[in-house]
Amino acid sequence: MPVAHAADGRVAWRRRTPRQDLLRWFGWFLLVALTVFCWQVMTQDTIWSFVADAPTQAADIGQRMVPPRWEYMDRLWWPLWDTINIATLGTALAVVLGVPVAFLAARNTTPSATFVRPLALLVIVSSRSINALIWALLLVTILGPGVLAGIVAIALRSIGFVAKLLYEAIEEIDQAQVEAVTATGASPAQVMDYAMVPQILPAFAGITVFRWDINIRESSVVGLVGAGGLGLQLESSLNVLAWPQVSLILLVVLATVLLSEWVSAKVRHAII
Amino acid sequence: MLRIEGLTKRYRTGDLALEGVDLEVPAGQVMGLIGPSGAGKSTLIRCINRLVEPSAGRVFLGGAEVTGLGRAQLRAMRRRMGMIFQEFALVERLTVMENVLSGRLGYVPFWRSLSRRFPPEDVTKAYRTLDRVGLIDHVDKRADALSGGQRQRVGIARALVQDPDILLIDEPTASLDPKTSRQIMRLIGEICSERGLAAIVNIHDVGLAQMFLQRIVGLRHGKVVFDGPAEALKPDVLTQIYGEEDWTRSIRDDEEDGDAARADRKHGDHAAEPERERLAGLT
Numbered sequence: 001m002p003v004a005h006a007a008d009g010r011v012a013w014r015r016r017t018p019r020q021d022l023l024r025w026f027g028w029f030l031l032v033a034l035t036v037f038c039w040q041v042m043t044q045d046t047i048w049s050f051v052a053d054a055p056t057q058a059a060d061i062g063q064r065m066v067p068p069r070w071e072y073m074d075r076l077w078w079p080l081w082d083t084i085n086i087a088t089l090g091t092a093l094a095v096v097l098g099v100p101v102a103f104l105a106a107r108n109t110t111p112s113a114t115f116v117r118p119l120a121l122l123v124i125v126s127s128r129s130i131n132a133l134i135w136a137l138l139l140v141t142i143l144g145p146g147v148l149a150g151i152v153a154i155a156l157r158s159i160g161f162v163a164k165l166l167y168e169a170i171e172e173i174d175q176a177q178v179e180a181v182t183a184t185g186a187s188p189a190q191v192m193d194y195a196m197v198p199q200i201l202p203a204f205a206g207i208t209v210f211r212w213d214i215n216i217r218e219s220s221v222v223g224l225v226g227a228g229g230l231g232l233q234l235e236s237s238l239n240v241l242a243w244p245q246v247s248l249i250l251l252v253v254l255a256t257v258l259l260s261e262w263v264s265a266k267v268r269h270a271i272i
Numbered sequence: 273m274l275r276i277e278g279l280t281k282r283y284r285t286g287d288l289a290l291e292g293v294d295l296e297v298p299a300g301q302v303m304g305l306i307g308p309s310g311a312g313k314s315t316l317i318r319c320i321n322r323l324v325e326p327s328a329g330r331v332f333l334g335g336a337e338v339t340g341l342g343r344a345q346l347r348a349m350r351r352r353m354g355m356i357f358q359e360f361a362l363v364e365r366l367t368v369m370e371n372v373l374s375g376r377l378g379y380v381p382f383w384r385s386l387s388r389r390f391p392p393e394d395v396t397k398a399y400r401t402l403d404r405v406g407l408i409d410h411v412d413k414r415a416d417a418l419s420g421g422q423r424q425r426v427g428i429a430r431a432l433v434q435d436p437d438i439l440l441i442d443e444p445t446a447s448l449d450p451k452t453s454r455q456i457m458r459l460i461g462e463i464c465s466e467r468g469l470a471a472i473v474n475i476h477d478v479g480l481a482q483m484f485l486q487r488i489v490g491l492r493h494g495k496v497v498f499d500g501p502a503e504a505l506k507p508d509v510l511t512q513i514y515g516e517e518d519w520t521r522s523i524r525d526d527e528e529d530g531d532a533a534r535a536d537r538k539h540g541d542h543a544a545e546p547e548r549e550r551l552a553g554l555t
Contacts (some may be wrong), residue, residue: 180361180427183321184434185350185378190385193305194374 069244082147083229087215090154098162106170127160136222151228154215161211169203205271209264216260220253273299273470274438275318279329281315289315291494302471304481307491308514313474317440319351351378354431358443360363362415369411371426372398375433421452438469457484478522509555
């Protein structure tokens, strides 16, 4: 905050020194330059005649997609049910496994900040760093194709998500309430039940429903690699270029996601 | 009742919060602990129930040593020490009843407390205590739906259902308005004399301390610098505790009980006043 004293005794105040101003402008300039450079790299290998063609191609596929083949719906009900089950059971499994991990990872509840906490964080990071589709790819080879591989894939991907958000919530609880319950002579388990759980319950509910909502989308994709659900139908339809079926599947996915979002909004509203 | 010998606390940061504090609180005495912020008042009462582990020194409650107890014994010992907090420290999302019953957690096995199936005597005790602090109509409300004064009453009830021998009270009025502060201090005083409870009250408001407490201990830089009756708190003593300042106006005047008391007198009706004031703000 440079303050300059003018000759007439008035004080001039500016947020930054001229030097800081200059540096900031230079920073913005670098950012723009970088953007231009990246654009050039990005478009180096683009074949522009294909891009020019894009609207025609898109219109062509779009045309083939309408009208959707509504009769195909008869064969979608079952995969749709599978998809919802994969998402729900996967989320449930992730919650069961993720909650203990969260308590082990939170600074104020971990039994050992030097040994256990890094391990719990490792579990969280490794779970989060691998996409559900890749988990599914691995699990289909291990467990064989089917719904089970999908459930486990969704669960493995979600553990990290659930545990990370939950441990952040645990670290943010009001320690005074914990202190107060401890002061009554309560055991550690009772302190957790009376002072911690009530404080993290809204976060927990929000996280679970949010993840379920995400998992509905993910579970409609894992079928692409053979892990059951709508994705399986999508893949077979794509393989035979049955565009009207593809469009119907996409519509069904859209409807399911809309529904799940509505449900999760309702649930979150009811709990908080 | 409570005896503290050479209590010293050095935090890991190196700050010396308490330095060789010796103190004795006889049964039934309500003692005020005053001192500037950072003098070690909160640390002192937290060292008594070992929410903060003392670095040196010993604490005895009714002849039994608190320092050096193992975990399970410490939990049993904590049941005998009720604690009341500055920001109430209620579990906001639990009901008033659950908060009060949490005072019984040290007596109840985990599975019972998990299913909230407390023994009938505990529930009766909780109801009686809530009635005593004037909250019988708020039993099923969530703690975060109450006003400040009401929350502190829940805090008091939670400490009382422990059946404690002593109350450790950390700035009970710091988050309350002047009128509610008096009501709460009066309630604490009444309850302690009803039950013959000893208490240590950390308090910032010197006038309030003089009004409701018999004995005052002054703490400065972790050492006891004053210990005497409330009337002995003169400007020179306050200067010794807090440092240089014009103290004449913060000390209670014997002729007038301070502003609120003056206002009370205008209303006339002296006898009904304490009771009405105690229940004010509850409806």
